[in-house]
Amino acid sequence: MEKTPANIEIIEKYCKGCHICVEFCPTKVLEMKGFVASVKNLEACIKCMQCELRCPDFAIKVS
């Protein structure tokens, strides 16, 4: 895994608040803030891409 910190972009106008990314993130980086997903603990991100891969709405990008 690269050492550079992750950059997580959540496109709020696409997010439908399904909780999938929050639930299946192995290191609990994400949380729901109102109806949309939001980053709670960026340092814990291991860039596994699970959230980006699973989001049905093209609303989350990890780089």
Added chain:
Amino acid sequence: MSFDYDKYIRPGKLPHIWCPGCGHGIVMKGLIRAIDTLGLQKDNTAIVSGIGCASRLPGYMDFCTLHTAHGRAAAFATGVKMAKPEMNVILVGGDGDGTAIGGNHFIHACRRNIDMTYIIMNNNIYGMTGGQFSPCTPTGAKASTTVYGNPDPAFDVAKLAIGAGATFVARGTAYHATQIDKLIAEAIQHKGFSVVEILDDCPTTYGRRNKFKSVIEMMNRLKDIAVPVKAAEKMTAEQLEGKILTGVLYKEERPNYTDEYAKVIERAKK
């Protein structure tokens, strides 16, 4: 590295119409990654659907697309393939579209072994029209038309495809997102009629009626019932009770329809 889906999506089309947590979006992403892996060209690839929530998929894709009549994706796709055999033809749709009204078109496309790929998103229900039962609704499940529980046994889509003559049949789930693109890519590469069934979720019309408390519960069910074919070989009948096999279930080489039809044309010319 973030995957650039936007490259393959018609500008301005997102957000899509699917409900929160609907697996159709996950399948569309898998299809896009498969297309990217194989390097399919936009103007040489047709994506064809019937009617239903699942069948809305081609509208988002920046390719040659056809949104046709309910259950008729295979008929229109066959026309495309016969007119342009060099084109990659991909059919997409739901369980209702493909196994109820479109059941006949489905089995005959399998029988003919036309070199096309059919992705069937099986969420066990007619999602678009409010949750009527489909031929893929499990026995006992609730739908708007089976309020006391469905008395019908469900189709096994993969077995149906194999029985009807499809020469590549695979199954994945919306939970197993990384596997979707691999199965679809292998299906597209296969010469002949290939079917990829993706077990999907419809939280809005199926989940609510069948006591799933959330999208996550539906995803976890998909996770729990799926058993990869290789792992299943070592399991007993009891252990496999209530499970569904995933992965490549069937593969065979057999003459495909467009090649055979080309020979007919040659014979007729003599």
